[in-house]
Amino acid sequence: MHIIKLISKNMLRHKLRTLLTISGIAIAVVSFGLLRTVVTAWYAGVDASSANRLITRHSVSFIFPLPLAYRDRISKLDGVDKVTYANWFGGVYVDKKQFFARLAVDAETFFDVYPEYVLPKGELETFKRERNSCIVGEQLVQRYGFKIGDVIPIDGDIYPGKWEFVIRGIYKPRDKTSDPSNMLVQWQYLEERLKEEMPARAGYVGWYIVQIHDPNNSGIISSQIDQQFKNSPAETKSETEKAFQQSFMASVSSIITAMDVMSFVIIGIILLVLGNTMVMSARERIREYAVLKTLGFSSFHLIGLIGGESLTIAIAGGSIGILLAYPMIDGFAAVLPKGWFPIFNLEPITLVLASISALLVGILAAIFPIQRATSTKIVDGLRQVG
Amino acid sequence: MSIVNVKNVFKSYWRDSMEIPVLRNISIEVPEGEFLGLMGPSGSGKTTLLNLIAGIDQPTKGSIVVAGTDVAKLNESQLAKWRAQNVGFVFQFYNLLPVLTAFENVELPLLLSKLSKKERKEHVEFALKVVGLEDRIKHYPKQLSGGQEQRVAIARAIVTDPTLLIADEPTGDLDKTSAEEILKLLVQLNTDFKKTIVMVTHDPRAAERAHTIKHLDKGELT
Numbered sequence: 001m002h003i004i005k006l007i008s009k010n011m012l013r014h015k016l017r018t019l020l021t022i023s024g025i026a027i028a029v030v031s032f033g034l035l036r037t038v039v040t041a042w043y044a045g046v047d048a049s050s051a052n053r054l055i056t057r058h059s060v061s062f063i064f065p066l067p068l069a070y071r072d073r074i075s076k077l078d079g080v081d082k083v084t085y086a087n088w089f090g091g092v093y094v095d096k097k098q099f100f101a102r103l104a105v106d107a108e109t110f111f112d113v114y115p116e117y118v119l120p121k122g123e124l125e126t127f128k129r130e131r132n133s134c135i136v137g138e139q140l141v142q143r144y145g146f147k148i149g150d151v152i153p154i155d156g157d158i159y160p161g162k163w164e165f166v167i168r169g170i171y172k173p174r175d176k177t178s179d180p181s182n183m184l185v186q187w188q189y190l191e192e193r194l195k196e197e198m199p200a201r202a203g204y205v206g207w208y209i210v211q212i213h214d215p216n217n218s219g220i221i222s223s224q225i226d227q228q229f230k231n232s233p234a235e236t237k238s239e240t241e242k243a244f245q246q247s248f249m250a251s252v253s254s255i256i257t258a259m260d261v262m263s264f265v266i267i268g269i270i271l272l273v274l275g276n277t278m279v280m281s282a283r284e285r286i287r288e289y290a291v292l293k294t295l296g297f298s299s300f301h302l303i304g305l306i307g308g309e310s311l312t313i314a315i316a317g318g319s320i321g322i323l324l325a326y327p328m329i330d331g332f333a334a335v336l337p338k339g340w341f342p343i344f345n346l347e348p349i350t351l352v353l354a355s356i357s358a359l360l361v362g363i364l365a366a367i368f369p370i371q372r373a374t375s376t377k378i379v380d381g382l383r384q385v386g
Numbered sequence: 387m388s389i390v391n392v393k394n395v396f397k398s399y400w401r402d403s404m405e406i407p408v409l410r411n412i413s414i415e416v417p418e419g420e421f422l423g424l425m426g427p428s429g430s431g432k433t434t435l436l437n438l439i440a441g442i443d444q445p446t447k448g449s450i451v452v453a454g455t456d457v458a459k460l461n462e463s464q465l466a467k468w469r470a471q472n473v474g475f476v477f478q479f480y481n482l483l484p485v486l487t488a489f490e491n492v493e494l495p496l497l498l499s500k501l502s503k504k505e506r507k508e509h510v511e512f513a514l515k516v517v518g519l520e521d522r523i524k525h526y527p528k529q530l531s532g533g534q535e536q537r538v539a540i541a542r543a544i545v546t547d548p549t550l551l552i553a554d555e556p557t558g559d560l561d562k563t564s565a566e567e568i569l570k571l572l573v574q575l576n577t578d579f580k581k582t583i584v585m586v587t588h589d590p591r592a593a594e595r596a597h598t599i600k601h602l603d604k605g606e607l608t
Contacts, residue, residue: 003497009485291481294442295495295542296470298463378442382477 003301007308010281017277022317024273025361028266029321029354030328035263036350037329041341042249042256047177049242051215052081053113056208056225057244059235065204066234077224079217080210084109087206089185091154091163100140101179102154104187104206113211116174117182123148123169131189134165138172139180146170152183159190161197177343210238267357270317274365278310282369289373290381299374303366306373310366311359318358322351389549389582390416390439395448397434397605408434410605412448416584421576423596424586430602432586433554439584440473440552441465453549470498474543474581476572478555480535482527482542488514489523492541499546513541516579517571533564540571544581551575553585557592569595 011018040047056074058064065087075083087104107128111119119127119135127133136146146152146167154163165185173180187205194202212221222238229236239247249256282289289302325346333344376384397409409431416422416439424432437443438450441457442465450457453472460468482491492513496506514520517537527535536556543551553572557565573595575581585596593599601608 005490006483006486013485287481288483291477291483292494293466294440294469294475296466296498298466379437382442382481 003304003308007305007312010285010305010309011312014281017280018313021273021277021313022320025270025314025317025358026321026324028270028273029318029358030325032263032266032354032357033322033325033346033350034329034332035259035266036353037332037344037346038341039256039260039263040347040350041344042252044177044179044341044343049240049245050116051218051240051242052212053241054210054212054218054222054225054238055241055244056210056222056236056238057206059226059237062207064234065201065206066208066236068203068205070208070229070234070236071205073228074208074210074225077221077228079213079221081213082109082113082211083208084113084211085187085205085208086110087187087190087204088158089154089190090158091156093152093154100181100183102183102185104190105184107186107188110184110209113209116178117171118174119169119171126168127184127186130166130168131186131192132165133168133186135169135171135184136167137180137182138170140183141170143181159194159198159201161193176345179343209241267361270314270357271361271364274310274314274317274361275368277313278306278365278369281309282306282373286373286376286381287384290376290378290384293378293381302373303370306370307363307366310369311362314358314362314365318355321358322354325354387418388415389418389420389453390414390584391449391451392435392439393449393451395435395438395445395450397431397438397443398446408605409438409445412605412607414600414607416582418582419576419580421573421583421595421597422585423593423599424584424602425588425590425593425599426602431605432602435602436552436554436584436586439550440475441469470495470546472549474546474548474551476536476539476543476551476553476556478558480527480532480539480559482535482538484527487524487526488519488530488538488541491527491538492545495542495546509545510541513545514538516544516575517541531564532560533567536560536564536568537571540568540575544575544579549582551581551583553583553587555586555588557587557589565589565592 056066056070058066068085071083071085074080084106086106089102089104091102092098093100111117111124123135127135134152140146148167148170150167152165152167154165156163165183191202210221210225212218218240222240225238226236292302329344329346333341336344392412392414395409395412396407398405398407400406412435424435426432434443438445439452441452441460445458448458455468455472457465457468483494486494489510492510493506496509501509511520511523514523517540519534519537519541522530522534527538530538556572557568560568569592572583572585576583585592587593
């Protein structure tokens with residue numbers, strides 16, 4: 001028999017209590033994983049931001065367009081490599097519940113500025129050539145069964161009318177953080193229709209995406225862009241792509257913060273659950289610890305016994321929790337309205353955090369029982385009634 | 387040659403700021419191979435004296451030399467090692483670990499030694515044979531009678547072949563028949579295996595088995 005066997009025998013002394021504690025930890029780890037996944041999904045756009053991209057929009061609001069003429073003036077600035085632009089196209093596909101981002105983009109430059117959207121060269125050429133073509137992300141293909149050549153009918157709202165786009169390409173996200181659920185249509189096609197049907201709205205873009213050479217100059221270039229259009233009818237606000245993405249989340253930031261805090265409160269709950277079990281166990285066994293000390297077992301042995309038991313329970317609960325988190329998160333993603341979170345995965349950092357938390361909880365929960373067991377004098381321990 | 391030499395020992399406990407003397411100027415010698423009985427009324431200090439000799443408590447004043455070591459001068463970890471090598475304990479309430487079998491309970495002190503698994507097995511089986519429980523090695527404490535539990539406790543006490551056997555009311559929780567068996571066993575260990583035994587007891591029949599009886603009253607030898 002070894003100390004490890006004694007640890008396992010102690011663990012199984014109150015099977016129901018141990019089982020409930022492990023279950024409690026597992027449930028807490030699943031909840032932690034789920035909350036962290038929601039938080040990371042919310043921040044996915046921010047995480048996917050490139051350091052060398054600036055966004056220039058109307059200084060009043062994102063919904064006000066900017067003249068297309070700004071493009072050339074921005075392009076001429078030092079440190080600017082390339083400029084592309086986009087409009088929020090909106091519209092309804094089938095019904096309003098079928099939500100996914102629909103953007104009108106400059107076919108010539110968009111994919112140069114967004115290399116994380118990987119598109120076969122032939123498909124890109126076709127997209128550039130055919131006015132009513134569109135590119136869809138692979139997640140939309142999985143969700144709707146789209147294939148190249150299919151026509152996607154859109155009922156326009158921001159740009160009224162019936163629109164039909166032919167799928168000419170399917171892009172794959174290069175990174176896990178890149179959004180795989182966009183539908184990209186030709187800005188030029190939109191522009192032509194606007195010239196015909198609503199000429200007053202033609203010649204404008206929603207925002208510019210400015211690719212800069214050195215991310216360290218983002219502040220200077222942003223100021224230079226905004227300075228150029230100061231006192232014009234359409235003043236601009238330029239910022240890094242990350243700041244732009246974060247501004248979108250300002251309205252829900254308190255909810256995200258609350259979820260963030262809750263995920264760590266859960267760690268505290270695990271600590272209390274396991275701490276309670278370990279304190280109860282140690283209190284019941286204080287006489288046995290005294291006997292062990294009498295037989296010659298040292299404080300280090302008791303630390304090993306109590307700490308080992310606490311860690312084993314924490315690791316068991318943590319491991320079960322992590323294993324259960326995968327199907328739970330998949331299930332959660334399945335019941336979420338489509339398009340809410342294009343990226344909804346259990347991130348490695350969440351796994352690392354959950355594992356470290358479980359280990360820390362195992363160690364922390366053992367501290368008080370260890371302190372009590374080692375500091376109780378043998379003679380006092382032997383008098384204790386279990 | 388004395389194996390235990392207690393010289394001018396005082397022991398007090400403190401309750402708040404009040405000193406409660408438990409032992410007053412105790413001196414006692416126990417020769418090797420002795421079977422000493424310590425008797426006295428409740429609160430006389432006999433268990434405290436036993437604990438001091440066994441190295442599980444420290445005197446307030448005085449020296450306690452056991453098997454050539456002044457146990458009053460050892461720190462906690464040194465005492466733990468010393469106890470593992472020199473002292474075997476038999477408690478009134480057996481104090482077996484309920485999650486371990488008789489074999490595993492007896493094996494516990496040997497986990498601190500450098501013996502191999504095979505050697506440990508041989509020692510444990512021998513100890514259980516000495517106490518007559520070789521057929522109960524896989525039994526858990528709750529599957530044993532009180533007398534059998536105490537015999538397992540004695541096997542655990544002797545398995546390391548200690549210099550000194552300490553017994554605190556070893557028959558205090560047993561019926562007459564079981565108590566008689568345990569006393570016979572202690573006598574056998576003393577005579578056949580030459581174990582030095584210091585036993586605290588209330589029971590005059592138990593005390594009769596000892597070679598020498600010392601009486602304590604209000605912390606003093608009488």
